[in-house]
Amino acid sequence: EVQLVQSGAEVKKPGESLKISCKGSGYSFTNYWIVWVRQMPGKGLEWMGIINPGDSDTRYTPSFQGQVTISADMSITTAYLQWSRLQASDTAIYYCARWTSGYLVEWGQGTLVTVSS
Amino acid sequence: EIVLTQSPGTLPLSPGERATLSCRASQSVTNNYLAWYQQNPGQAPRLLIYGASSRATGVPDRFSGSGSVTDFTLTISRLEPEDFAVYYCQQYANSPPTFGQGTKLEIK
Numbered sequence: 001e002v003q004l005v006q007s008g009a010e011v012k013k014p015g016e017s018l019k020i021s022c023k024g025s026g027y028s029f030t031n032y033w034i035v036w037v038r039q040m041p042g043k044g045l046e047w048m049g050i051i052n053p054g055d056s057d058t059r060y061t062p063s064f065q066g067q068v069t070i071s072a073d074m075s076i077t078t079a080y081l082q083w084s085r086l087q088a089s090d091t092a093i094y095y096c097a098r099w100t101s102g103y104l105v106e107w108g109q110g111t112l113v114t115v116s117s
Numbered sequence: 118e119i120v121l122t123q124s125p126g127t128l129p130l131s132p133g134e135r136a137t138l139s140c141r142a143s144q145s146v147t148n149n150y151l152a153w154y155q156q157n158p159g160q161a162p163r164l165l166i167y168g169a170s171s172r173a174t175g176v177p178d179r180f181s182g183s184g185s186v187t188d189f190t191l192t193i194s195r196l197e198p199e200d201f202a203v204y205y206c207q208q209y210a211n212s213p214p215t216f217g218q219g220t221k222l223e224i225k
Contacts, residue, residue, distance in 0.1 A: 044205060044216055045216040045219075047214045047215060061213040062213070095161055095162070101209075102150055102152075102210075102214065103152040103164060103207065104154075105173065107161035107162060107163075108161065109161060
């Protein structure tokens with residue numbers, strides 16, 4: 001069974017750094033790109049970026065370029081999303097998902113990130 | 118980037134009724150590279166339809182997708198209580214992939 005298991009909820013202060021994770025199992029991790037999707041409170045879905053865990057080739061949606069860093073460690077079948085300096089506007093649920101020919105079949109359970117002073 | 122506009126924003130219907138949700142693209146979605154997702158409160162989205170009209174594994178046949186070029190439709194033939202949720206369309210024809218803003222299907 002394909003599974004994507006994300007790290008737990010985080011509460012951070014503005015200016016702090018954060019790295020959340022998404023562990024894949026049940027499939028060949030390096031054969032499928034991983035996507036990160038943001039959902040701000042009460043809002044819709046936003047495609048942030050995508051990574052090929054096999055060679056770490058990463059593409060960002062322009063609005064997220066320079067705001068976050070996506071990475072992966074294929075040795076532990078885990079993808080990451082990180083911020084160097086969080087802002088209150090980063091408060092959201094972040095989902096990872098497995099990219100299959102353009103659409104997203106399997107999703108992680110989501111990680112709630114709350115940024116508040 | 119392709120902008121997807123979903124309508125209506127909210128659709129109040131009763132169980133047993135037929136639901137028709139629209140997704141309109143700002144430019145042509147080549148190869149009908151359009152997907153639909155369902156999201157229930159507190160849950161991750163679930164893929165329903167890909168390629169505009171192909172049902173994902175395990176999706177009941179009351180869900181169907183249609184359309185082409187810039188106009189796409191998700192139809193739920195007879196609403197079940199568990200179908201009341203938010204629905205999103207997503208295009209993967211152009212980079213970056215984009216989602217519509219969602220349609221909330223609510224119980225009338």
